[in-house]
Amino acid sequence: MSKQAILVTGGCGFIGSNFVRYLLSDGRFDGTVVNLDALTYAGNPANLADLEEDSRYVLVEGSIGDEAGVSRLLKGYDVTAVVNFAAESHVDRSIDSPEPFFETNVNGTLRMLQAVRKFWKELPEDKAKAFRFLHVSTDEVYGSLLPEDPAFTEKNSHCPNSPYSASKAASDHIVRAYHHTYGLPVVTTNCSNNYGPFQFPEKLIPLMILNALEGKDLPIYGDGMNIRDWLYVEDHCSAIFEVLKKGRVGETYNIGGKCERPNIEIVDQICQILDEVSPREAGGSYQDQKIFVTDRPGHDRRYAVDATKIETELGWTPAETFETGIRKTILWYLENREWCEEINRRKYKRERMGTNV
Structure with missing residues (x-):
């Protein structure tokens, strides 16, 4: 994949920025990466x-909703x-205010696909054949699993349970339709919960790390037994790159980390490692900061x-x-405490933050 140009949308967000860095490191991609980002609260x-x-x-x-700009x-x-x-990707935010999720994830995706389709139709045959549109989605579109259920495969029907996952499911369907109706060469990926560097601190893992270090409560929804499959962000980036290079047109690929864990176990492990590498000045364990809070509406029990x-x-x-x-x-x-402090200075954190897990 040399001497090419890739348009990455949302490239200043958590996963997008890690993907841009992944592309441009270690000689993986010898071309131009164009990062289109609206620079909203999570685009840094x-x-x-x-x-x-x-x-x-x-x-x-x-x-992405600016069709002329994308063109x-x-x-x-x-x-x-x-x-x-x-x-837009935070479940709690989608519960509080669904409209922005449908505007970006549904209408924005539709307008972008319109621009992409027009551009693709005008390409010479060889370039049109090589062109790809890769849509990054989530396992949340599949709904919730019982403890004994097998993990979601690409054949599972979409069964979203939150405004966020409903908007992403809709975008998945739009992408699929543009392939089957217009022939646009698309591929879709559905990933499990990501974690790693540069994650916006309203998500579970960075929220718990930063709250612990700042001496704040570690709020855990319900009984803490909601289970997620955890995927390190660089692994996700490497998977996307493989799909972009070799994935079959029109197909969907699930990307998971083979790491199912309940939320309470995640928090306990974070506390255990912090106790080892950055002990509390006042002594005791970071475990002492855990609290259990009222579960959020429609909280899916398990994804895998x-x-x-x-x-x-x-x-x-x-x-x-x-x-x-x-x-x-x-x-x-x-x-990287300076990066974290800058997030706080720019008031990225809400007064009450949920955990998108």
Whole structure:
């Protein structure tokens, strides 16, 4: 994949910024990465500040819902692939205010696909055949699992239970429709819960790390037994890159970390590692800061994805276990307190933060 241009939408967010960095490191991609980001509350240009002087990287502030703007970028940079991370993605926010989720995730995706389809139709045959639109989605579109249920496969029907997951399910369907109706060469990925560097601190893992270090409560929804499959963000990035290079057009690939854990176990492990690497000045364990709070409405009990398809077809497996990934994540937050403090200074945190798990 050399001498090409990739349009990454939402590239200043958590997963998007890690993907941009992954592309431009270790000689993986010898082309231009154009980052289109609306720079809303979770889009932080500081996530990629170290790439500002890299001639291979271009940041453009704008919305995927701006069809004319997307068209200009596609033509101006002769884009060969689009990787769509742009989305409103926090469940609690979607419960409080659903409209922005449907505007971005549904209408925005639709308008972007319109621009992409028009651009793709005008490409020469060889470029049109090589072009890809990769849509990044979530396991939450599949709904909830019982403890004894098998993990979600790509054949599971969408059964969303929150405004957020409903908006993402709708976007998945729109992408699929543009392939089957217009022939647009698309691929879709549905990932499990990501964690790692640069994650916005309203999500469970960074919230618990930062609250612990700041001496605040560690709020755990319900009984803490909601189960998620945890995926280290760089593993997710490597999987997306493999799908972009080798995935079959029109197909969906689940991406999981093989790390099912209940929330309470996640919090306990964070406390255990922090007790080891950054003990509390007042003594005692960070465990003492745990509290249980009222569960959020419609909180899905368990998510888990079966990643057999991507493993079998593309040879991808996660490199990190949860134990290695969570330690790397905690150490990153300890070593990057300035980034965390800047998040607070810009008032990214709400007074009451939920945990999107």
